[in-house]
Amino acid sequence: xxxxxxxxxxxxxxxxxxxxxxxxxxxxxxxxxxxxxxxxxxxxxxxxxxxxxxxxxxxxxxxxxxxxxxxxxxxxxxxxxxxxxxxxxxxxxxxxxxxxxxxxxxxxxxxxxxxxxxxxxxxxxxxxxxxxxxxxxxxxxxxxxxxxxxxxxxxxxxxxxxxxxxxxxxxxxxxxxxxxxxxxxxxxxxxxxxxxxxxxxxxxxxxxxxxxxxxxxxxxxxxxxxxxxxxxxxxxxxxxxxxxxxxxxxxxxxxxxxxxxxxxxxxxxxxxxxxxxxxxxxxxxxxxxxxxxxxxxxxxxxxxxxxxxxxxxxxxxxxxxxxxxxxxxxxxxxxxxxxxxxxxxxxxxxxxxxxxxxxxxxxxxxxxxxxxxxxxxxxxxxxxxxxxxxxxxxxxxxxxxxxxxxxxxxxx
Amino acid sequence: xxxxxxxxxxxxxxxxxxxxxxxxxxxxxxxxxxxxxxxxxxxxxxxxxxxxxxxxxxxxxxxxxxxxxxxxxxxxxxxxxxxxxxxxxxxxxxxxxxxxxxxxxxxxxxxxxxxxxxxxxxxxxxxxxxxxxxxxxxxxxxxxxxxxxxxxxxxxxxxxxxxxxxxxxxxxxxxxxxxxxxxxxxxxxxxxxxxxxxxxxxxxxxxxxxxxxxxxxxxxxxxxxxxxxxxxxxxxxxxxxxxxxxxxxxxxxxxxxxxxxxxxxxxxxxxxxxxxxxxxxxxxxxxxxxxxxxxxxxxxxxxxxxxxxxxxxxxxxxxxxxxxxxxxxxxxxxxxxxxxxxxxxxxxxxxxxxxxxxxxxxxxxxxxxxxxxxxxxxxxxxxxxxxxxxxxxxxxxxxxxxxxxxxxxxxx
Numbered sequence: 080x081x082x083x084x085x086x087x088x089x090x091x092x093x094x095x096x097x098x099x100x101x102x103x104x105x106x107x108x109x110x111x112x113x114x115x116x117x118x119x120x121x122x123x124x125x126x127x128x129x130x131x132x133x134x135x136x137x138x139x140x141x142x143x144x145x146x147x148x149x150x151x152x153x154x155x156x157x158x159x160x161x162x163x164x165x166x167x168x169x170x171x172x173x174x175x176x177x178x179x180x181x182x183x184x185x186x187x188x189x190x191x192x193x194x195x196x197x198x199x200x201x202x203x204x205x206x207x208x209x210x211x212x213x214x215x216x217x218x219x220x221x222x223x224x225x226x227x228x229x230x231x232x233x234x235x236x237x238x239x240x241x242x243x244x245x246x247x248x249x250x251x252x253x254x255x256x257x258x259x260x261x262x263x264x265x266x267x268x269x270x271x272x273x274x275x276x277x278x279x280x281x282x283x284x285x286x287x288x289x290x291x292x293x294x295x296x297x298x299x300x301x302x303x304x305x306x307x308x309x310x311x312x313x314x315x316x317x318x319x320x321x322x323x324x325x326x327x328x329x330x331x332x333x334x335x336x337x338x339x340x341x342x343x344x345x346x347x348x349x350x351x352x353x354x355x356x357x358x359x360x361x362x363x364x365x366x367x368x369x370x371x372x373x374x375x376x377x378x379x380x381x382x383x384x385x386x387x388x389x390x391x392x393x394x395x396x397x398x399x400x401x402x403x404x405x406x407x408x409x410x411x412x413x414x415x416x417x418x419x420x421x422x423x424x425x426x427x428x429x430x431x432x433x434x435x436x437x438x439x440x441x442x443x444x445x446x447x448x449x450x451x452x453x454x455x456x457x458x459x460x461x462x463x464x465x466x467x468x469x470x471x472x473x474x475x476x477x478x479x480x481x482x483x484x485x486x487x488x489x490x491x
Numbered sequence: 492x493x494x495x496x497x498x499x500x501x502x503x504x505x506x507x508x509x510x511x512x513x514x515x516x517x518x519x520x521x522x523x524x525x526x527x528x529x530x531x532x533x534x535x536x537x538x539x540x541x542x543x544x545x546x547x548x549x550x551x552x553x554x555x556x557x558x559x560x561x562x563x564x565x566x567x568x569x570x571x572x573x574x575x576x577x578x579x580x581x582x583x584x585x586x587x588x589x590x591x592x593x594x595x596x597x598x599x600x601x602x603x604x605x606x607x608x609x610x611x612x613x614x615x616x617x618x619x620x621x622x623x624x625x626x627x628x629x630x631x632x633x634x635x636x637x638x639x640x641x642x643x644x645x646x647x648x649x650x651x652x653x654x655x656x657x658x659x660x661x662x663x664x665x666x667x668x669x670x671x672x673x674x675x676x677x678x679x680x681x682x683x684x685x686x687x688x689x690x691x692x693x694x695x696x697x698x699x700x701x702x703x704x705x706x707x708x709x710x711x712x713x714x715x716x717x718x719x720x721x722x723x724x725x726x727x728x729x730x731x732x733x734x735x736x737x738x739x740x741x742x743x744x745x746x747x748x749x750x751x752x753x754x755x756x757x758x759x760x761x762x763x764x765x766x767x768x769x770x771x772x773x774x775x776x777x778x779x780x781x782x783x784x785x786x787x788x789x790x791x792x793x794x795x796x797x798x799x800x801x802x803x804x805x806x807x808x809x810x811x812x813x814x815x816x817x818x819x820x821x822x823x824x825x826x827x828x829x830x831x832x833x834x835x836x837x838x839x840x841x842x843x844x845x846x847x848x849x850x851x852x853x854x855x856x857x858x859x860x861x862x863x864x865x866x867x868x869x870x871x872x873x874x875x876x877x878x879x880x881x882x883x884x885x886x887x888x889x890x891x892x893x894x895x896x897x898x899x900x901x902x903x
Contacts, residue, residue: 095547129567135507136574144577147585148570151563155541158560162548165556173559177589178635223590 082114082204084249086215086237089123091252091311092156095163101252101311102163109169109209116200116244118215118237119160121152142187146227150176153214153233161212171210174200176217176225181236183218183226190218190226192235195243213240234295242302249304250320252311255290257321258283260487261338266479268488272336273319276326279336280306282430282464291323299323326432334433334440335485338478341426344374345397346457346468348389349404351416354381361412362388362404369403371396374426375459375466389457391468394422424456425474428466429481441465447484453477494526494616496661498627498649501535503664503723504568507575513664513723514575521581521621528612528656530627530649531572533564554599558639562588565626565645573624583622586612588629588637593648595630595638602630602638604647607655625652646707654714661716662732664723667702669733670695672899673750678891680900684748685731688738691748692718694842694876703735711735738844746845746852747897750890753838756786757809758869758880760801761816763828766793773824774800774816781815783808786838787871787878801869803880806834836868837886840878841893853877859896865889 085108087101101117108115120126129149133140157173164171179199183190200211215233218226228235234251241249256271258280263269275283277300284293290308299306305328309320326332352358359378366373375391392400397420407413434440444465448455453476457468469477482488497520499513513529520527532538541561545552569585576583591611595602612623627645630638640647646663653661668683670692675681687695689712696705702720711718717740721732738744764770771790778785788802804812809832819825846852853870856877860867865888869880881889894900 095544132507132567132571133574136571137578140574141577141584144570144574144585147587148567148574151566154563154566155544155560158556159544159548162545162552162556162560165553166549172553173556175559175637225587 081112081247082116082244083108084116084118084237084241084244084246085252086118086233086250087120087160087252087311088233088254089120089126090254092119092121092160093123095159097311098156098160099163102160102167104252104311105164105210106167106169113247114204115210116240116246117160117210117212118233118240119153119156119212120215120233122156125152125155143224146187147225150214150217150225150227153216157212157214161210164210164212169210170208171212172203172208173212173214175214177219179213181213181218181239183220183228185220185222185224185226187220187224187226189229190220192218192228192239195239197244200244229294232292234292235298238295238298238302238304238306241304242298246304248307249299250307250309251291251295252309253290254310254312255308256310257308258290258323258337260336261478261482262340265340265475266338266482268479268482270488272321274322274324274329275336276329276332276432277323278326278463279430279432280323282428282461283337283339296323300325329432332433333431333485333487334437335429335431335481335487336433337430338481338485338487339426339428339430340474340478342471342474343394344391344422344424344426344468345394345400346389346391346421346424347397347400347404348387348419348421349415349417350387350419351385352388353414354384354386358413359388361407365403365407365412366392366400369399371400371403375457375468377457377459391424391426391457397422421456423471424468425471425477426466426468427474427477427481428464429485430464431485432463434463434465443484444481447480448477451476451480493524493659494528494656495520496528496530496649496653496656496658497664498530498645498662499532499572499664499723500645500666501532501538502666504531504533504572505535507571509723510568510572511575514572514579516664516723517576517622518579518581525659526616527622528652528658529572529622529624530645530652531565531568531624532627532645534568537564537567555636558599559637562626562629562637562639565628569624569626573622576622576624581622582620583624584615584620585624585626587626589631591625593625593630593651595632595640597632597634597636597638599632599636599638601641602632604630604640604651607651609656612656641706644704646704647710650707650710650714650716650718653716654710658716660719661711662719662721663703663707664721665702666722666724667720668722669720670702670735670749672748673890673894674752677752677887678750678894680891680894682900684733686734686736686741687748688741688744688844689735690738690875691842691844692735694840694873695749695751708735712737741844744844745897745899746849747841747843747893747899748845749842750893750897750899751838751840751842752886752890754883754886755806756803756834756836756838756880757806757812758801758803758833758836759809759812759816760799760831760833761827761829762799762831763797764800765826766796766798770825771800773819777815777819777824778804778812781811783812783815787869787880789869789871803836803838803869809834833868835883836880837883837889838878838880839886839889839893840876841897842876843897844875846875846877855896856893859892860889863888863892865892
C-alpha cells in the first residue's frame with residue numbers, strides 16, 4: 080500500500096466549500112488505492128486573527144501561550160476535513176500535533192521538528208483508516224506544551240511527514256498551478272515547468288517566487304521527498320502541477336530554468352572603507368546582530384588602502400542597517416566617508432542547473448540586458464544562479480528579454 | 492496556601508476588554524494570598540460558530556471530531572487569559588484539558604469526568620505559579636481523544652476542579668449578580684439571596700432559573716463544594732453574590748426561598764386509559780425511548796377500570812411525545828380514547844427547605860392563586876417544592892402574588 084502526503088494551504092481550506100473541494104482531491108487518491116496523510120493549514124485569515132488578539136494583549140508575549148492560541152486554527156480545519164471525508168464514506172480521523180505526536184524543540188513559535196513517530200498513525204491505517212488528517216504547523220515540546228514551527232510551517236510539516244512515513248510523493252496544493260519559468264503577471268510567455276530540481280527551487284524560493292517555503296524545500300532535498308506543487312482550484316485531473324525532485328530525475332537539464340525577480344531590494348554602498356583584515360567581519364557581524372538579512376555583497380578593488388563596499392538587503396531592513404552602520408562608526412570600530420543608499424533597484428536572477436556544465440551564460444545575460452539599454456549596478460553569482468541589480472523601472476523589460484533570450488517559452 | 496477556583500462564562504470573556512476585567516478579579520484574589528485555578532469558557536458566540544460549521548457539514552457527525560473542533564474555543568480564551576495575567580506580572584499559564592489531564596469517559600460531547608489528577612498543576616504552583624488558567628468544557632478520553640462534557644460544561648469543570656483540589660470556594664462569574672427570590676424582570680420586588688442551599692438551587696436550576704447548570708450543582712452538593720454565583724460586570728467588591736452551600740451553613744431557613752417559573756411547558760392528557768398494572772411503564776418507557784423529558788405526572792382516580800393520565804414536558808418535545816404515544820397506540824400496546832394537548836400553560840413553583848418542617852405551605856399557595864382568580868390545572872409536590880400548571884397569561888401575576896404572600900421581599 081503506497082502512501083501519499085497531501086497538503087492544503089489556507090486559501091484551499093478558506094471555507095467549507097473549499098474544504099469539500101480539497102476532500103474530493105483526497106478522495107481521488109484514495110480511489111487510486113493510496114493511504115493518505117492530509118496536512119491542513121488554518122482557514123485563510125484565521126491565524127492572523129488569533130495572532131492579532133495576542134499582539135493586542137502584549138507585543139512581548141509568552142511564546143508558549145501564543146503557540147497554544149494560534150495553533151487552534153489548524154485544529155479546527157483538521158476536524159472539519161475529517162468530518163467531510165467521513166461524509167464521503169472515507170474512513171478518516173483528525174490528529175492534533177500532540178496526538179501524533181510531532182515532537183519538536185522548545186523554541187516556541189519557531190520550533191524545529193525533532194521526530195515524528197509513525198506508530199500511532201500506522202496503527203490506525205492497519206485498522207482500516209484511509210486518511211489521517213493532521214493539523215499542520217503544530218508540535219509538542221519536550222515539556223509537554225504546544226509549539227508551532229513558524230509561519231508557513233504547514234509546508235514543512237507536510238514534507239516532514241512525507242519523510243517520516245516514506246511517502247511516495249508530497250503534494251502541496253496551493254493557489255497557483257505550478258512553478259513557472261518566470262512570473263506570468265510580468266511575462267505572458269511564462270511557461271509552467273513539469274519538473275524542477277530541488278537546488279533550482281531553493282534559489283527561486285529564496286528569490287521571491289513565494290510558492291514554497293524555503294525551509295520545506297531544504298527538508299525535501301535532504302530526505303529526497305518528491306514534492307509536487309499544484310492548484311487545488313483546477314478541475315480534477317486537468318493539471319499535473321510541477322514536480323520538485325532530485326536532479327537525477329530530470330533527463331536533460333536546461334541551462335536556465337527560471338528568471339526570478341524582486342522589487343524589495345535596497346542597495347547600500349559604504350564609500351571609502353579602510354581595507355584591512357577583519358573589517359568585513361565587523362560590518363556584517365553588526366548587521367547580523369541587528370537582524371538585517373544581507374543578500375548580495377560586492378567589494379571593489381582597493382586603492383591606497385581604502386575600498387568601496389556594496390551590499391543589498393530587503394527594503395524593510397534598510398533603516399535598521401543604517402542604524403547598525405552608524406553605530407559602529409560612532410563607537411570607532413568602522414571608518415567610512417559616506418553611506419549611499421538606493422531603493423530604486425530591482426534584482427533579476429537567472430537560475431538553472433545546466434549552468435554548471437555550460438559556460439557563457441553570464442555573458443549572454445549581460446549582452447541581453449545591454450542590448451535593451453539596461454545598466455547593471457551589481458552582479459553576484461553562485462554555481463547555478465546569476466543575479467544582477469538594475470534600475471527598478473527596467474524590471475519587467477529585463478525579465479521579458481531574458482525569458483526570450485534563454486528560450487524559456489519552449490520546453491526542453 | 493488556600494486555593495480558589497474562579498469560573499468565567501462566555502459573556503464574561505466575550506472580548507479582550509472583558510477578559511482583562513475578569514483578570515482584574517483574579518488579581519484581587521491573588522493579592523489576598525490565594526492560589527487560583529481559573530476556568531474559562533469560549534468567547535461568547537464562538538462555540539455556536541464552530542458547532543454551526545460542523546452541523547453544516549453533517550447533522551450526523553462523528554462526535555469525536557465535533558469535540559476536537561468545538562473545544563478549540565476554550566483553548567483560545569485560556570491562552571489569552573494567561574497572557575493578560577502575565578502582563579499584570581502574575582505568574583500564570585494556560586492548561587488544555589489533555590494537559591491537566593482532565594480524564595473523562597469516551598461518551599463524546601457528553602463525557603463524564605472520571606478523575607482530575609492534581610500532580611501537574613500542583614507541581615507548577617509549588618514552583619511559584621499563582622494562577623492556572625484551564626480551558627473549560629474539555630477532557631481527554633481513555634483513547635487519547637479530546638472529549639467535551641456537554642453544553643454549559645464549564646460550570647461543571649469548575650466544580651470538579653474545586654472538588655479535586657479541595658478549594659476553599661468555587662466562584663462562578665456570570666452575567667447576573669446572584670440568585671434571586673424570583674425573576675427580577677417579572678417581579679420588581681425580587682431580592683438577591685445571600686445564601687441558598689444546594690437542594691433549593693437544584694430545584695430552582697431545573698425549574699428554569701438558568702444561572703447554574705443543574706449538573707454542576709449536583710456535583711457541588713456531592714463533594715460539598717461551596718459555590719458562589721456573582722457578576723463579572725459589577726464593580727469590584729460591590730457585591731458578594733450568592734453563596735450556594737450546604738443546608739447546615741444557613742442559620743434559619745425560610746419556608747419558601749424562591750418562586751420559579753417556566754413558559755416552556757406542554758400539558759398532555761391521555762383520556763380514558765385502561766388502568767392496569769404496567770400501563771404507566773409502557774407509556775413512560777416509550778416517552779423515554781423517544782427522548783421526551785417528562786416533568787410532572789398526575790393520575791386521576793380510576794372509574795370502571797379506566798383513568799385519565801396527565802403529564803407535562805418541554806414544548807419542543809411535544810411532537811415527539813405525540814408520535815411516541817400514537818406509536819404504542821397503533822401497535823396495540825396502549826388503548827386510550829383521546830389525547831388532549833395544551834401549550835397555553837406555565838409552571839410556577841415555590842421552593843424552600845423550610846417546607847420540610849412547616850405545614851400549610853401548599854394551602855397558602857393555592858389560596859393566594861385562588862384570591863387572584865387563577866385556576867390550577869395540575870399540582871405536583873416534592874419534599875421542598877410545590878409546582879402548579881396555570882394558564883400562561885397569569886404567569887407574571889402568579890409570581891408577583893406568591894412573592895408577596897411568602898414575604899420574599901424581606902430577608903429572613
